[in-house]
Amino acid sequence: MTILVLGGAGYIGSHTVYELIDAGEDVVIADNLQTGYMGAVHPKARFYKGDIRDEQFLDNLFNKEKIGAVIHFAANSLVGESMIDPLKYYDNNIYGTMVLLKSMVKNGIDKIVFSSTAATYGEPENTPILETDKTEPTNTYGETKLSMEKMFKWVSKVHGLRYVSLRYFNACGAHISGKIGEAHIPETHLIPLILQVPNGQREFIGIFGDDYNTPDGTCIRDYIHVTDLAQAHILAVKYLNDGHESNIFNLGNGVGFSVKEVIEVARKVTGHAIPARVSERRAGDPAVLIASSDKAKKILDWKPEHASLEEIIETAWNWHKNHPRGYSSK
DSSP: OEEEEETTTSHHHHHHHHHHHHTTOEEEEEEOOSSOOGGGSOTTSEEEEOOTTOHHHHHHHHHHSOEEEEEEOOSOOOHHHHHHOHHHHIIIIIIHHHHHHHHHHHTTOOEEEEEEEGGGTBSOSSSSBOTTSOOBOSSHHHHHHHHHHHHHHHHHHHHOOEEEEEEEOEEEOOOTTSSSOOOOSSOOOHHHHHHTTTTTSOSOEEEEOSOSSSTTSSOEEEEEEHHHHHHHHHHHHHHHHTTOOOEEEEESOSOEEEHHHHHHHHHHHHOOOOOEEEEOOOTTOOSEEOBOOHHHHHHTOOOOSOOOHHHHHHHHHHHHHHOTTSSSOO
16 A cells, blocks of 8 residues: 655654655655755655645646555644744645645545644643543644644545544654754754754753743643654554544653753753753743543554653754754755
């Protein structure tokens, strides 16, 4: 079976392609390279440059390749940007997914695994967060991802599409080989921002608020290694291939680390002092976000293999110190 990975030149998409290839799967990538990089594309995958908003492009691809399942990473994903330019997110994320589903239905492709987000929950009701908790996003990005999930639900009722939506928390780390890793412009994720200090790209790491109701006053987040996320997508494809019904799963380690704890582990891994400065809180930052992944572990038989924060940061540092500017070109 051939698997189509949309956004397979991006951070999580490229790591998923590497895991799929290692598992012996036949993989096709489609990416418009807006935020992805050719340097992240696995040499054994067939690559098509194109946009999911282009129905003709998708139809041609589906006619040329015998796609058995789709893994969908093709979306804009910056929370801050989504609040400044919400229509960009409605255009790419929602309209793009509508065009994709239209083409999938037309071409008889009925299985899709979707890269969703913990941002669909908004301010958490419980810790850890359950899949059954209320979904009230507090930003445009989370709202579009939730709308995409609902689109899958209604299309499945009418056209028989089956889907798995994977709501994950803080993706981090890099491939164990060091060949691919995290490269965003602008960078907004905590661990790569911290590692810019020992890489000589910033003088200090900023901490947004140290007066939260947490043990050390800084926000606590659930960090999940990108390779563990990739494995969950592969298991989700298998789940659909085995004939199971549509479903939604959280992906996280179920353990929270504070900003100060992450910085301290980065100091240990890099051997650098990594100065930190505290500034005002950011609006909309919950104190604690931790996932319950019990459902994914039970139903998908998912077992995170890289749960240690030290290992996560070691793999990230191995990538960033050797690729301080990310990939050399698009």
